[in-house]
Amino acid sequence: MTDYLVALATIIGIQILLTLGLTLHYGITGLVNFGHVAFYALGAYASALLTLAGVPFAVALAVGVVVAVAAGLLVGTATLRLREDYFAILTLGFSELLRLLLLNARELTRGALGIPGIPRPWHALPGVPDHVAYLLLVLAAVAVAFVLSEVLARSPLGRTLRAIRDDDQAAMALGKDVLRFRLTALGWGAGLAAVAGSLWAHYVTYVVPDQFTPEITFYTWMAMIIGGPGSMPGAVWGTAILMLVLEGTRFAKDVMPGLDAPRLAALRQIVIGLGLIVLTVYLRKLGGRTRPRVAPATIGT
């Protein structure tokens, strides 16, 4: 039983890193990033390929972060000038494009075969079982990421980002280089997602493009919205709640005999979809600042 809780905590921890990154993107800076899984995938694949080639884990992780940040800056430079919904669709398309590339660039990524046998960062630790040690690694990463994100959010940089989120025209009028600040936020969030990806790859020891679908992005969105988009602690416990519900329903089929596992899974997703809508609408505070309600007919004019 404890082994299972260790496994669950590890997965929650990795997902928290994703949610923290997305909170920096959307909660703080207002970037509607629907392609978050792309940075996750880049971190995972870079780390996997490099460690299999003999590179030490820490270096591989760092390279993964660099790759993801670079990708974020590239995509951002091309698309951040656009309207929010165009940006959202483009980032979604980008993550799908990346998945397509991972699937087809066989020579580099082994394509659909995936990369099995990714080594753990260590061979054996004295006294501590392997999976517990890995959980400790993940928790350490989460702690560092959390502190970093909180510091960032409360810093002058964070204040500027929130100002840009709320009214980018005003920020521009004040002389702020809005694009540069947005790119900074994009980079930081991408880096966090890459760390999550690397930790995931070394935990599961197998990566395949199918793991990196938009579903993960939208789970992250749900986790963020449950906890409240502008809040780092919210990111943590929002993620925990979401993952508990997702994993908990795995056991529900023992309790609810009428429904088989696929039906239960579908029901679960319907509930999550409903939750997403309800929470989005009735969440009036966005990171502490209440925004006025607007009739849908006048949106976008």
Add this chain to the structure above:
Amino acid sequence: MGAGPRDQVRGGVRQLIGELAQLTVTGLLVASLLALGAVGLSLTFGVARFANVAHGDFMMLGAYATFAFNALVGVPFWWAALLGIVATLLVGVPVAHVAYDTLPVTGTVQLLIISIGVSFILRHAVLFAFGSGLLQFAVPLQRPYVWGPIRLTPYQLLTLFAAAALVLAVHLLLSRTKLGRILRAIADNAVLTEIAGADVGRARLAMWLIAVLLASTGGILLGLNLVIQPNMGWDLVIPIFSAAIVGGIGNPYGAMGGALVIGLAQEWSTLLIPASYKEAIAFGAMALCLMFRPRGLWGGA
């Protein structure tokens, strides 16, 4: 006496033309299927001013509703299609209206997120009811008409004509009727239109009606030509958005044009790049368009 070099070249050119003809036909088919989704999306994007990522799922609903009447109840296909469209309207329009017109939101981003929730709910409700298997309408397979390198079955010809006819109908509606004028006015400036006394609420309902009608028809044709599965609409989100954006949001002819561009580009690209990268074409076209000509090829100001 073997073929001389000139004959070989002529043979090679003939083969290339033949291949191009085949690819063009396939591209036109794909374009027809995309167009029915893109036109509706372009309309709602232009009038309601937000990106409805659940639009593809209205196509899916049309296919499944028709399937239910056709394969499960036993109604002959054409009547089933009619019933399917009606059923989808009865479900889709209220869902769209409640989710997108009535909920109090603070911006287009929330509508975007709501549409993610709607997509999740629709897809998994269908999964719950019908399972994840690939389904077919109860119609016989057909043999194609053959004109040289061009091969088309009767249903495929129907698809081409139906798409063209429906797009023409929408164009006539928008340009010749009072409703069309109101919709175009809302797309231009919703507030002024309301002040001028037009019934914006009724017009929006009509807009959803048109969009769901087109989408469900598209979904039925999709199921007829290919296969019915819960993600059939979601899988088309990027290509449909691409077609609508490339064509210019708010312009149905533009959406058809965009669909032609995407469909043909996708198929012609297989002459140069592996077929597995086809889906990247739609994304690439959309990205290029948004970066260099955001209003699209046929878009107004």
Add this chain to the structure above:
Amino acid sequence: MSLNRRQFLATSLAGGAALAGGRFAHAQSDALRIGVLTPLTGGGAVYGTTMSRMYTLVAEEINKAGGVAGKPIQLFTEDAQTNPDAGVRGARKLVDVNKVHAIVGTWSSAVTLAVAPIAVQARIPHFCVSSSPAISTFKDDDFLYRTAYSQAVISSVYATTAQKLGYKTAALLILNNPYGIGLGDSFPERFEKVGGKVTGKVVYNPNQSSYRSEIQQALAGKPDVILFGGYTPDGIQVFKEWFQLGLGGTWMGPGFAFDQKFIQGIGAQAAEGIIVVEGAPNLSSSAYKNADKLFRAAHKDEADFFAAMAYDHLMILALAALAAKGDTAGDALKVSIRKVSNPPGRVVGSWADAAPLVKAGDKVNYEGASSAVDFDENGDAKTDFGVYRIKAGKWALDRVIKYAEVSAS
């Protein structure tokens, strides 16, 4: 009307905790716990369901006869969903919560390759029915076994079959996944060895809106035969489009792609003449007869290749545990597995025959329902093959190709 977020979250937390803290399957200390990780949804659903049913039947039969050295067999089922991610999560639950002594039934190569490291790390045996060649070379410390053929082996069968039918050229239309790619890598050289020529190899992705271009590309070189490397769902889509293109051509492919569901999906007319190659059950063995009888009694259907393999997985594990005198630890089991399934020894095929012998300490050689299940050094079994042709909507057996014939070519 502003929903109190705290209320909503409190309720959901309580709900989640209630579900999570609910009835766990308590790990009994006195049972042989087997984790069944078959696909119950997705492309492999039909086969996963069949295998799952067979596992249940075998466990019932053995438990009725007193279990394994007094321990009952306890099955824990998780749906691998023909998806490696779901497979990994299922495997984690089976290993960490249910503390299973073995994992059986992974069907998709992608799932097997993702789950195998977990089994190896937990040091428990893992029986799969996947075909990717990568499984043979996987560093599994002798914990991973497969009772199915490798794509490398069936490629030889495809090659010789094509050659015997007089086909000189072939094209490949393969799915972009471990099994399809494995076939694409293995077939060309074997076909060339028997004098054939591959005119083209087209890889396709699942979930596309149209396969017309891929099909036309594959048929471009006017091959004598086209080798299909996909599953039933995409197969139905591909063949529908191929038929409606009216291009003609002869197709060849694996049984699990061209099953009854496929034939119903595209209709007998379009399916006419397709050459099907599938692992042939070990029809003459007493194990197969027993498995078939068991399956027919419960499900009114014959035991196919996958049911036969499922039968063998559980039989071998039970016999291995019995031979290890009830020791269910992974390291003890893996040594015992080879002892009971490989020669030398008295040939046995059913629990009734084998159990008393094993209990008495005699050396047995279990000959299975799917093959002789003599595992080579990689943990692969050597299966026979059946070559069929689809005639009037049904498979008609052309001939059986024994493993010895295949490895000789």
